[in-house]
Each structure stands twice: as structure tokens, then as C-alpha cells.
Amino acid sequence: MRLPGATSLPFNIFTDSVPTNRLPQVNQKKDARLMVRIPCWIFVMMLLASGTSKALVLGQELHPPLPPDHLPPVLDLSHIPLGLSSHRNIPAENPLTAEKVALGRQLFFDPILSANRQVSCASCHLPEFHFSSPNPLAIGIQGQLGKRHAPTLVNRTYGTSFFWDGRAKTLEDQALQPIENSLELGFKVEGVLTRLRQDQQYDRLFQAAFPDGTTRTNLARALASFQRVLLSGDSPVDRFLAGDFKALTDSQRQGMWLFDSRAGCWKCHSGPNFTDERFHNTGISWRKSPPDRGLFNATKQETDQGKFKTPSLRNIAETRPYMHDGSISSLWPVIEFYNQGGIGNPYLDPAIKPLQLTTDEIVHLIEFLKALTSNSDYQAAPGATGAQPRTNP
Structure with a gap:
């Protein structure tokens, strides 16, 4: 809950400012997403205390996934990183x-899960x-392009629905759909099971x-x-939220203030995972004809036309490109899109309105989003020959 008049606090409550002629530098290796919605009065006090194929033709590339031995041999099943909730959605x-x-x-x-044994889950979801x-866009079997961007799988244990259009209600439901999607792994689950039963190693692993x-x-x-780990x-x-007030720069703190006040980002990107787990129409799909109907395809409710799931903002600076269709290549034009009030259409979410942010304020917001990046245990091992992102045209 906000204190009366809280948003009227002066914007320049920080002592130092960042150079206004410097645009944020986009990390050329990646771009990603998450945040905690805290009561405004706590936020203000903390700030004050701180002192401040077809695919190739279209310019896409199928990156070889890292093998599993490039991940840590043991993933901790119980450790919860700082900032995340201890309550995970793990079915009984x-x-x-x-x-x-x-x-x-x-x-x-x-790649045993795909019809031609050449595509795996990690082909689109790279650690x-x-x-x-x-x-x-996702690249599936025989280089076929999918219809949407492959989102991060990180922190999906907190999810309440899955896919951009919410058509799966559990991770278990989500897990098998790419196998039978003709544009993704292009196989049948029964065919996968036959292969696995004929493989002695998998037979032992399943029995265990x-x-x-x-x-x-x-x-x-x-x-x-x-996926849950x-x-x-x-x-x-x-x-910073845990009390280390030196964890954020002055620019990042100003960006955090904007995020939680005038920019209104928190309205959709809330909670420990910086997503409300809901669906919104921002107008992004109205740039194409016919538009992608999003949630409507799953619910058939007219009011769900063009709605897509709010993505987490954790690691957002390292998980580009953005939007459900991967159509925006860096953070600056993403914020500009919202600064202009999205794209008008009959189903536009009423929360999407012009923000009138200045160039300096956009810089601060981007710096804050960069501060949502984590040094995660699941990253590729040093020296591993992982994929490098292409420069989007």
C-alpha cells in the first residue's frame, strides 16, 4: 500500500547523478528478467538510509546447445537464492x-526427444x-521457425501458467507439448517412450x-x-533490498524509484519474480496482420484478445530479444514502446498509457534493469564453447 503523497517525493532525492549524455550499453552476449514489490514507505526509507534454413534466410541461427556436463554435477534442491520466495509450486x-x-x-x-534426433529442449533454451x-523466434526441427520467442525457463517453479498464451497450467503439462509441436521437436511422445525404453541408460535412470x-x-x-531447480x-x-545500500549505483536507485512510482512498471512486474503471472494486451501483436491473439487462443474469451503473459524481469539485460515475438532487440526501444503508450487497439490494457519519461529517466530505468542480473550457478562452465547472440538487424 502506498502512503498518501508518496509519489510526490522529489525525483532527485539522490545526491549524485549519472552523465546525461550516455546511453546504456547493451550487453552484446545476452539480455534477461525479475523484482520484489515492497510497500512504498519501506522503499523510501531504504533509499534515504542508503544515502541516495527458413531460419537462416531470416537471419536466425540454430545454436548448438551445451551438453549437460557443462552444468554443475549437482543442483541444490533446497537452496533458495536471496530475493526469491521459499514457497515454490511443487505438486504433491x-x-x-x-x-x-x-x-x-x-x-x-x-535430441532423442525430437523426430530427427537433432533438436533438444536446450536448442531453444540455452543455459x-x-x-x-x-x-x-524459436527454431525447431529441420530449421523451421516457431511463431514466438523462446522465453527463459529460470524461476518457472513460481509460475502459475505457462507459454506466452497460458495454455498450460503446470510445468508437467508444459513439458511435453514442444515434443508434439510440428514446428519444435516434431515427434510423438509414444515414439519418444519407445526410444527411451530401448536405451539401457535411460531405463536405469527411469527405474531409479x-x-x-x-x-x-x-x-x-x-x-x-x-526446470524447478x-x-x-x-x-x-x-x-539492496536486504540492506546492502551500496549494491546499487545512484542511477540504478533512481531507476528503481521510477520503476516503483511514476513509470508504473510494478503494476505488471511485481513480486519476487517481477511478474504478476497475468496476461495483458500492450498492442505489440497489432503491428502484424492478422495479429497474434495470444490468450484468446486458449480461453476463447473475447476480452483476452492479444493478451500475453507478463515475463519475469530477472536477468532481463541478458535475455534479449524481447516481447512474445522477439521483435524488439534491446531494452531502450522496449521502454520507448511503453513510454509511447503501447499500440492502440480495441483491447489495449487500461494500464498502458504514455509515460512521458525523459531520456535521462530511460537511462536510469535501464540501469536498474541491469541490476536484476544474477551470477547464477547454472551458467556455462568457463571455456565452454557456448553460443554467441547474433546482432539483430
């Missing part, structure tokens, strides 16, 4: 175990990009993880279990 019928995570990890990186993709062995349900549960927190913003 699929409790986390080391055996399930190990199996899910092996499956995630294995060196926080399990997202540097390509605007599940009493009933290799089944459709267990395949989904293993993949979901691996992909956590990212302990960013400079998290450390």
Missing part, C-alpha cells in the same frame, strides 16, 4: 528428488542465455527415479523437476 504428486532432476537434466539436453534464446519406470507421466515429471536470485537489487 511430483516431489523433487535428486534422481528426477538428474533424469530431467539428461533428457533436456538430449548461457539463462535458458532462453538469442533468436527472435520412478517405481513404474518409463511412462508419459514420468517423462513430464522428470523434465518439470529439472533452475533458480536465479541474489542480484544487486536483491542485495
Whole structure:
């Protein structure tokens, strides 16, 4: 809850300012997303206390995924990074175990799940990009382009619905859909199960993880279990909110103030994961004809036309490109898009209005978003030959 008059505090409550002629430098290796919505009075006090194929033709590239041995051999099942909630969405019928995570990890990186044995989950969700993709659109079997950008899988244990259009309600439901999508892995789950049952290594892994062995349900549960341990927190913003007032620069603190006040970013990007887990129409799909209907495709409710899931902002500076269609290549034009009030259409979310931010304020916001980047344990090992993002035209 906001204190009366809280938003009328002077914008320049910080002692130092950043150079106004400097635009933010976009990290050329990646770009990503998350945040904690705190009561405004706590925020103000903290600030004061601180002292301040077809794919190739279109310029996309299928990056070879890192093999699973480039990830840490053991992923902690219980550790919760600073800034994240201890309450994770783990269904009672699929409790986390080391055996399930190990199996899910092996499956995630294995092209055995695709019809031609050449594409894996990691082909689109690369660990060196926080399990997202540097390509605007997902690239699937035989170089086919998907219809949407591959979002990060990090912190999806906190999710309440999945895919940009929310058509899956659990990670288990989400896990199998790419296998049978003709533009992604292009196979049938039954075909995958046949392969896995014929593989002695997988037979042992399934038997160790599940009493009933290799089944459709267990395949989904293993993949979901691996995704649930992909956590990212302990960013400079998290450390600042925990009391380390030197964790943020003056510019980042000004950006945080804007985020939580006049810019109104918090209205959708709230909570520990910097997403309300809801769906909004910003008008982005109205740039194409016909527009992508988003949530409407799943609900058939007229009011859901053009709505897409609010993405997390954690690691946002390292998970570009942005939007559901990967159509914006860097953070500056993203903020400009919202600064102009999105794109008008009959279903535009009423919260999307022109912000009238100055150039300096956009700089501060971008600096704040960069401070949501974490040094995560799941990153590629030093020296690994990971993918490098392409420069978007």
C-alpha cells in the first residue's frame, strides 16, 4: 500500500547523478528478467538510509546447445537464492528428488526427444542465455521457425501458467507439448517412450527415479523437476533490498524509484519474480496482420484478445530479444514502446498509457534493469564453447 503523497517525493532525492549524455550499453552476449514489490514507505526509507534454413534466410541461427556436463554435477534442491520466495509450486504428486532432476537434466539436453534426433529442449533454451534464446523466434526441427520467442525457463517453479498464451497450467503439462509441436521437436511422445525404453541408460535412470519406470507421466515429471531447480536470485537489487545500500549505483536507485512510482512498471512486474503471472494486451501483436491473439487462443474469451503473459524481469539485460515475438532487440526501444503508450487497439490494457519519461529517466530505468542480473550457478562452465547472440538487424 502506498502512503498518501508518496509519489510526490522529489525525483532527485539522490545526491549524485549519472552523465546525461550516455546511453546504456547493451550487453552484446545476452539480455534477461525479475523484482520484489515492497510497500512504498519501506522503499523510501531504504533509499534515504542508503544515502541516495527458413531460419537462416531470416537471419536466425540454430545454436548448438551445451551438453549437460557443462552444468554443475549437482543442483541444490533446497537452496533458495536471496530475493526469491521459499514457497515454490511443487505438486504433491511430483516431489523433487535428486534422481528426477538428474533424469530431467539428461533428457533436456538430449535430441532423442525430437523426430530427427537433432533438436533438444536446450536448442531453444540455452543455459548461457539463462535458458532462453538469442533468436527472435524459436527454431525447431529441420530449421523451421516457431511463431514466438523462446522465453527463459529460470524461476518457472513460481509460475502459475505457462507459454506466452497460458495454455498450460503446470510445468508437467508444459513439458511435453514442444515434443508434439510440428514446428519444435516434431515427434510423438509414444515414439519418444519407445526410444527411451530401448536405451539401457535411460531405463536405469527411469527405474531409479520412478517405481513404474518409463511412462508419459514420468517423462513430464522428470523434465518439470529439472526446470524447478533452475533458480536465479541474489542480484544487486536483491542485495539492496536486504540492506546492502551500496549494491546499487545512484542511477540504478533512481531507476528503481521510477520503476516503483511514476513509470508504473510494478503494476505488471511485481513480486519476487517481477511478474504478476497475468496476461495483458500492450498492442505489440497489432503491428502484424492478422495479429497474434495470444490468450484468446486458449480461453476463447473475447476480452483476452492479444493478451500475453507478463515475463519475469530477472536477468532481463541478458535475455534479449524481447516481447512474445522477439521483435524488439534491446531494452531502450522496449521502454520507448511503453513510454509511447503501447499500440492502440480495441483491447489495449487500461494500464498502458504514455509515460512521458525523459531520456535521462530511460537511462536510469535501464540501469536498474541491469541490476536484476544474477551470477547464477547454472551458467556455462568457463571455456565452454557456448553460443554467441547474433546482432539483430
